[in-house]
Amino acid sequence: MTHPTVAAAQDLAPIFAGRAAKWDATRTYCWDNIADLVDARIMGMSIPKSLGGLGASYFDVIQVVEEVAKACTLTARIVVEGNLGGISAVMAYGSPEQKAFCAPIVLAGDKPAICITEPDAGSAATELQTTAQKRGNTYVINGRKHWITGGGVSKLHLVFARVLNEAGHDLGIGGFIVHVDPKAGITPDGFKVTGREKTMGLCGMPEAELRFENLVIDEKWALIPPSGFRHGFADLMNAYNSQRVGAGAIAMGVAAGAYERAKAYLLRREQFGRPLAEFQGLQWMVADMDTQIHAARLMLHDAAQSLGPKGSQFPDMIKAARAKLFASEMAIKVVDDALQMFGARGYGDKEPLERMYRDVRMFTIGGGTAQILRTQIAGSVLGIKTPQTRDGDATAPLAQLHAAE
Numbered sequence: 355m356t357h358p359t360v361a362a363a364q365d366l367a368p369i370f371a372g373r374a375a376k377w378d379a380t381r382t383y384c385w386d387n388i389a390d391l392v393d394a395r396i397m398g399m400s401i402p403k404s405l406g407g408l409g410a411s412y413f414d415v416i417q418v419v420e421e422v423a424k425a426c427t428l429t430a431r432i433v434v435e436g437n438l439g440g441i442s443a444v445m446a447y448g449s450p451e452q453k454a455f456c457a458p459i460v461l462a463g464d465k466p467a468i469c470i471t472e473p474d475a476g477s478a479a480t481e482l483q484t485t486a487q488k489r490g491n492t493y494v495i496n497g498r499k500h501w502i503t504g505g506g507v508s509k510l511h512l513v514f515a516r517v518l519n520e521a522g523h524d525l526g527i528g529g530f531i532v533h534v535d536p537k538a539g540i541t542p543d544g545f546k547v548t549g550r551e552k553t554m555g556l557c558g559m560p561e562a563e564l565r566f567e568n569l570v571i572d573e574k575w576a577l578i579p580p581s582g583f584r585h586g587f588a589d590l591m592n593a594y595n596s597q598r599v600g601a602g603a604i605a606m607g608v609a610a611g612a613y614e615r616a617k618a619y620l621l622r623r624e625q626f627g628r629p630l631a632e633f634q635g636l637q638w639m640v641a642d643m644d645t646q647i648h649a650a651r652l653m654l655h656d657a658a659q660s661l662g663p664k665g666s667q668f669p670d671m672i673k674a675a676r677a678k679l680f681a682s683e684m685a686i687k688v689v690d691d692a693l694q695m696f697g698a699r700g701y702g703d704k705e706p707l708e709r710m711y712r713d714v715r716m717f718t719i720g721g722g723t724a725q726i727l728r729t730q731i732a733g734s735v736l737g738i739k740t741p742q743t744r745d746g747d748a749t750a751p752l753a754q755l756h757a758a759e
């Protein structure tokens with residue numbers, strides 16, 4: 355049975371579609387849409403009922419994501435990050451206090467920011483240099499992150515850092531929950547938003563640079579996965595598999611939205627005295643778009659309903675990687691073809707196609723590039739753990755990701 359929030363998302367879609375150009379042109383965050391998502395109980399719908407959420411499954415969430423993404427890519431990203439990724443890591447690994455603290459913030463409309471990437475640690479995420487050093491009952495965080503989605507608007511941050519003990523010995527990688535809410539006067543010393551990228555698409559979403567300078571947080575906000583810090587990165591990346599499926603669902607939803615618009619246009623626009631829909635050159639494009647979207651949807655649904663090994667609460671890593679890889683590359687092609695079908699209108703801003711085209715381009719980069727996902731899939735199907743660093747350092751991304759198995 356379809357979750358009731360899917361129908362709510364379908365009702366909201368025309369409203370979101372009507373506002374989407376505004377966020378893009380003004381590069382502003384879609385607070386109005388977030389209020390609607392909160393009212394519809396879509397924000398935090400994956401949070402357990404005992405903590406005020408709806409206890410919805412990842413499968414439920416990605417069906418909502420598809421409907422929202424057809425209308426507004428920006429808002430769909432907020433649905434994903436308000437249900438999957440950071441918040442699902444807290445719900446899986448967090449202490450009762452962490453869960454009880456984070457749940458109401460997300461339910462009230464916050465999209466937690468995941469802070470992994472650094473200037474010298476992109477695909478090679480395990481090379482991150484941000485440190486969290488134990489000092490008494492606290493951790494002192496120092497470092498710099500960039501391309502942090504929602505930096506400057508998010509209240510909750512899950513900061514990935516290299517954990518050092520009091521003596522400075524490296525214990526592994528851990529996550530740290532950092533709460534920031536300037537409107538409520540919560541601006542921790544040492545937490546700074548130092549820049550924002552100017553992006554080609556998804557312009558309403560801040561992609562921020564963050565700096566941590568002797569940021570002191572209580573030890574109770576360390577998110578310690580079951581295997582401790584030593585394999586903490588692998589556990590935290592397992593949680594990220596849910597967000598990866600979500601990202602694929604956004605891409606697929608944008609493709610489906612572009613496809614539906616293109617189909618309607620082909621039936622209404624006439625050239626040579628006939629509707630465009632009668633030309634075989636375009637019909638075959640439609641058939642390919644339809645087939646590709648259907649295949650992506652099936653892969654995403656399968657991934658969302660899968661579970662990783664060893665009692666994992668998160669989707670299977672390879673199913674998630676395959677589905678995101680396929681959906682993100684498919685969506686770029688499908689949106690491009692839809693734009694083509696609109697001719698000059700598609701290139702102009704009276705139609706949303708040019709915005710969708712700019713928006714969808716990011717999904718083969720953010721959240722694991724297409725190349726890194728291929729490396730992951732190939733490693734799994736061939737059973738080969740190939741270190742990506744020249745010296746075969748075990749901290750290479752693939753080796754780390756396999757440690758999750």
Ligand SMILES: Cc1cc2nc3c(=O)[nH]c(=O)nc-3n(C[C@H](O)[C@H](O)[C@H](O)COP(=O)(O)OP(=O)(O)OC[C@H]3O[C@@H](n4cnc5c(N)ncnc54)[C@H](O)[C@@H]3O)c2cc1C
Pocket residue numbers: 467468469470471475476477478500501502503504561716719720721722723724725726729742
């Ligand atoms: C819109 C957007 C939002 C983002 N949001 C977040 C966020 O919220 N939090 C966060 O932590 N990060 C975020 N990121 C960062 C994202 O995760 C990184 O961009 C991504 O991991 C790639 O890192 P990089 O950009 O440094 O590219 P690099 O790692 O420098 O890679 C450059 C190119 O080389 C390829 N490459 C690298 N290594 C290999 C290899 N071993 N084999 C084959 N090819 C390789 C890559 O695929 C890519 O094509 C976001 C990025 C974007 C664009």
